[in-house]
Every structure is written in structure tokens, then in C-alpha cells.
Amino acid sequence: MEDLLKNFTVVVEIPVAWGEMDAFNHVNNIVYFRYFESARIVYFEKSGILEFMNEHGIGPILASTRCNFKTPLTYPDTVSVGARVQAIEDDRFVIEHRVVSHHHQRIAAEGEAVIVSYNYRDNKKVSIPDELKQRIMHMDDPVVGI
Numbered sequence: 176m177e178d179l180l181k182n183f184t185v186v187v188e189i190p191v192a193w194g195e196m197d198a199f200n201h202v203n204n205i206v207y208f209r210y211f212e213s214a215r216i217v218y219f220e221k222s223g224i225l226e227f228m229n230e231h232g233i234g235p236i237l238a239s240t241r242c243n244f245k246t247p248l249t250y251p252d253t254v255s256v257g258a259r260v261q262a263i264e265d266d267r268f269v270i271e272h273r274v275v276s277h278h279h280q281r282i283a284a285e286g287e288a289v290i291v292s293y294n295y296r297d298n299k300k301v302s303i304p305d306e307l308k309q310r311i312m313h314m315d316d317p318v319v320g321i
Contacts, residue, residue: 176255179275179282183257184314185218191252201247207284208240211272214258215288218270222310232296233304238267242286252278260315265302267291268311 180186189210197203219225219235228234248254257273267289274284292303303311311317 176275176277176280180255180257180273182259183271183273184259185214185221186255186257187214187217189213189254189256191248191250191254193250195248196250201249204242204244207242207244207274207286210254210256210274210284211240211242211258211286211288214256214272215270215290218258218260218314222314224307224310227304227307227310228295231304233292233294233301233307235290236293238289238291240286240288242272242284244284246276246279246281246283248274248276248283249278252276254283260311260317261287262318263303263308263311266300268303268317 191202195202195206224235254277255275259271260268261271262269270288270290272286272288273282275281276283292301292307294301
């Protein structure tokens with residue numbers, strides 16, 4: 176199972192909760208986006224992006240997200256959720272996500288999130304500051320300028 180997440184910068188373990196199940200007896204599709212978000216926030220914390228945002232008012236804002244569902248999850252289970260930056264541009268970067276089921280020992284879902292650099296003080300999109308780009312590149316080795 177470690178091979179499925181070996182290249183991910185951040186991996187978090189999350190227990191599947193009974194209340195995440197829906198009428199079709201599997202984890203509801205919206206929950207996968209919460210799993211993605213949990214790993215993404217840990218990535219932001221570890222890279223110092225949130226600290227930079229608190230100091231300078233410039234930080235991440237979610238522009239879009241998508242998910243490909245591979246294997247249904249059910250309770251009881253635990254998932255490992257990976258996050259890594261796969262590409263970076265002037266004003267945005269793409270985070271790849273992967274959810275791996277401990278019970279099934281395989282990928283349950285994969286997706287990505289497009290994160291835009293946003294100035295929260297001026298309420299507008301801005302270029303990613305060089306310091307933030309360096310923090311991201313220190314964490315990952317993303318493709319620059321997709």
C-alpha cells in the first residue's frame with residue numbers, strides 16, 4: 176500500500192465514519208472532497224503557506240476540484256490520503272490527491288485541485304509570491320509553467 180502513495184509529499188490517515196455512508200451503503204461522493212481538503216490543508220500547514228497568508232494576506236483559494244472514483248468505500252475502513260503539487264504556474268498550482276483504502280489495499284479515488292494565489296486584503300487574484308513558490312518547490316518537484 177505504501178507504494179501507492181510513495182511519491183506524495185503529505186499523507187494523512189482518516190478513519191471512515193459510519194455517518195459518511197449514504198442510502199446506497201457506501202461513502203457518499205462529497206466525503207471524498209473532504210478527504211482531499213484534509214490532506215490539502217496539512218500540505219498548506221507543512222509548507223508554510225498558511226503562515227505566509229497570515230503574515231502577508233496572500234494565500235490559496237480553491238478554483239476547481241475534481242474526483243475520479245475507483246473503489247467504493249464502506250465503514251469500517253481507514254483511508255490514507257495523499258497530496259502533492261504536480262504543476263505550478265504564475266498565479267496557480269495544481270495539487271494531485273489520492274485516497275487509498277486500507278481494507279481493499281487499493282486506490283479508492285484520485286483527483287486534483289486547482290489552487291489560485293489570492294490577495295485576501297485586496298480581494299483579487301495575484302501572482303504567486305516567489306517565497307511561496309520556493310516553499311512549494313522545497314516540498315515537491317512540480318512541473319513549472321504548464
